[in-house]
Amino acid sequence: MRNGQDNAVGSPPKFRDGRNSRQKARAAGLDPDCWYVVEHDNGIKKGQVKEVVFWGTSIALYRGEDGQLAAVHNRCPHRQIKLSKGVVQNCKLHCMYHGWTFDREGWLVDYSHDSFGKPLLKKQLRTYPVQVRYGFIWLFPGDPEKAVAHPIPEIPELEGDNPWASVPIDFTWDAHHSMIIDNVCDFAHAFLHRKYRPFTDAKLRHYESDDNRVYLTYDTFMGGGRISGMFVDRKRVNTKFIEICYEYPYQWSNTGGSIKHWCFLLPINERRTRVFFLFYFDAFKIPATSLKMPQKLTQFVLRVSNSLLFKPLLSEDGIALEAEQHAYDHHWDEPPIELNPAVPLFQQLTVQKWENYLARTEVQTVKGPKQAVG
Ligand code: FES
Numbered sequence: 001m002r003n004g005q006d007n008a009v010g011s012p013p014k015f016r017d018g019r020n021s022r023q024k025a026r027a028a029g030l031d032p033d034c035w036y037v038v039e040h041d042n043g044i045k046k047g048q049v050k051e052v053v054f055w056g057t058s059i060a061l062y063r064g065e066d067g068q069l070a071a072v073h074n075r076c077p078h079r080q081i082k083l084s085k086g087v088v089q090n091c092k093l094h095c096m097y098h099g100w101t102f103d104r105e106g107w108l109v110d111y112s113h114d115s116f117g118k119p120l121l122k123k124q125l126r127t128y129p130v131q132v133r134y135g136f137i138w139l140f141p142g143d144p145e146k147a148v149a150h151p152i153p154e155i156p157e158l159e160g161d162n163p164w165a166s167v168p169i170d171f172t173w174d175a176h177h178s179m180i181i182d183n184v185c186d187f188a189h190a191f192l193h194r195k196y197r198p199f200t201d202a203k204l205r206h207y208e209s210d211d212n213r214v215y216l217t218y219d220t221f222m223g224g225g226r227i228s229g230m231f232v233d234r235k236r237v238n239t240k241f242i243e244i245c246y247e248y249p250y251q252w253s254n255t256g257g258s259i260k261h262w263c264f265l266l267p268i269n270e271r272r273t274r275v276f277f278l279f280y281f282d283a284f285k286i287p288a289t290s291l292k293m294p295q296k297l298t299q300f301v302l303r304v305s306n307s308l309l310f311k312p313l314l315s316e317d318g319i320a321l322e323a324e325q326h327a328y329d330h331h332w333d334e335p336p337i338e339l340n341p342a343v344p345l346f347q348q349l350t351v352q353k354w355e356n357y358l359a360r361t362e363v364q365t366v367k368g369p370k371q372a373v374g
């Protein structure tokens with residue numbers, strides 16, 4: 001199916017039409033019946049409203065003057081304009097146009113700004129469960145009844161009186177979420193990071209998968225950069241080995257039980273993903289000594305490292321991923337060449353979970369309506 005040029009004909013296939021796991025993965029969504037990070041907790045101030053988008057569904061997320069969050073369907077039932085363009089007063093959301101007012105449960109509680117009397121209007125917007133954890137705002141875009149049964153992942157290192165030092169970083173990349181999983185789990189791209197050398201000489205040692213995750217380990221050399229290398233305590237921490245897991249729909253890594261991260265994806269649409277990284281460390285060492293750095297100082301070093309190291313390093317991935325998305329849009333029918341045997345497993349897991357979700361919604365549609373996104 002060539003057009004005589006270097007490009008495939010037409011657009012990449014939809015999920016149902018994909019001819020291999022890669023094509024299907026590149027069109028798959030992420031299961032809405034999970035919690036997703038949608039914003040940093042400090043990214044929404046009291047009295048502020050923002051639009052967040054989960055797989056094409058627009059949601060108005062706002063914080064009342066009492067500090068409590070709420071998330072509602074982002075469309076005013078009057079003229080269908082986005083409520084995220086409106087204003088928050090006290091704990092209610094007012095549409096920007098005629099001022100129709102909604103409470104946290106989505107009920108239309110006031111439309112008296114309109115001077116045509118007050119016919120009895122009973123309207124309720126769809127609402128979404130939200131909660132704050134680990135410095136992020138989490139939202140459950142699927143069936144709210146499933147929110148308790150599908151909890152937010154536990155990060156015990158960030159709980160209690162002595163939490164590890166941590167740093168959150170986020171990016172919005174013009175790339176499908178499955179490409180990002182391939183990127184963060186596949187250590188074959190040390191060349192891209194030859195300046196910062198976060199990992200080198202990676203050899204896949206082990207990989208396995210089940211219905212919910214793909215787990216793999218690499219023998220590699222972690223944190224080999226000139227600056228980062230000064231803070232890593234190689235006597236205490238084994239930096240020659242890393243565990244990585246695509247724990248659907250999240251991803252994490254663990255180096256020596258002391259350097260860890262989670263990656264939380266917010267799939268905006270088929271070509272755009274917001275990605276939230278959370279790195280956390282039990283402690284660095286004080287450079288040129290073997291002394292363990294106090295937690296507060298580690299936190300300070302991390303904050304400085306954010307703009308000096310983490311951001312520029314991960315931006316390299318963003319540039320490569322956006323180039324890959326652009327390339328895929330033009331060459332989606334090229335047969336995949338994949339040397340890392342774990343990469344097809346990431347794609348198969350994404351595909352299988354999306355198949356399961358579609359099958360569930362089909363059953364619901366037959367049985368009777370239950371609102372869902374897809
Ligand atoms: S469009 Fe929202 S109140 Fe009129």
Ligand SMILES: [Fe+2]
Pocket residue numbers: 183184189193317
């Ligand atoms: Fe990378």
